[in-house]
Structure formats: C-alpha cells, structure tokens
Amino acid sequence: MKEYFSIGETARLNNISIQTLRYYDKIGIFKPQCTDRDNGYRYYHVKQFFYLDIIKYLKYIKTPLEEIKRIISHTCTPELMQTFLEEQENVIEREMERLERA
Template structure:
C-alpha cells in the first residue's frame, strides 16, 4: 500500500472536498506532510487520515 497521497486522493478517500483540505491547511489545523517546492503539490501521509476523522 502506498504511504503518500495527493490532495485529490486524500479528499476522495476521506469523503471531503479538496477545498476543505486547502482551508484546513490555510488555518493551520491540518497541514500536508510534504509540499513539493517546485509545483506546490500537497502530499498527505496515510497516518494523517486518523486526524481528519477527529476534525
């Protein structure tokens, strides 16, 4: 199983919108595990999915 997921994959797997993930990042309650400096893509680790359930 892969460990890192794009913002679209994370949104789909957790039944939330991409906009919601971007909003959580902007207000600082759920940051991506890694953001690519070249293209700005956000990547989330599978272990972070638990925190989306809490939020």
C-alpha cells in the same frame, strides 16, 4: 502499500472536498505531510487520516474550528482530548433531552 496521497486522493478517500483541505492547511488545522517545492502540490501521509477523522467528527458535533485546532494540536494530550470528548458527550445528551421534552 502506498503511504503518500495527493490532495485529490486524500479528498476522495476521506469524503471531504479539496477546498476544505486547502482551507484547513491555510488556517493550520490539517497540514500536508509535505509540499512539493516545484509545483506546490500537497501530499498527505496515510497516518494523517486518523486526524482527519477526528476533525470530521468534531465538525459533525458542531465544534468550532478554533477549538478543533486546539484539540488536535501537538500540545493536546490524549487525556485532554478524552476530557473534551466526554464534555461534548454531555452537551449532546443535554440537547437530546431538551429536544425530547420539546
């Protein structure tokens, strides 16, 4: 099985734009596993797709990019991520209740 994917392949496989991947690289949220020194092409390892799924989910629940960067950084433990996601679940539930009352 293939392990490394170009930015175009990564975008297609994960239903995200190339521009978004470039922006995430620029701001340090999601960097490619390696970059070709000669042509600057970005290559992502298949194991990174897990983090991209997390980023997409956090964006879906309207988490700010700075918060996403903190959450997926290597200093964030799985326990901290779980706590954050539980907090977000509470926020979503409160918002749903507010919308139902309206």
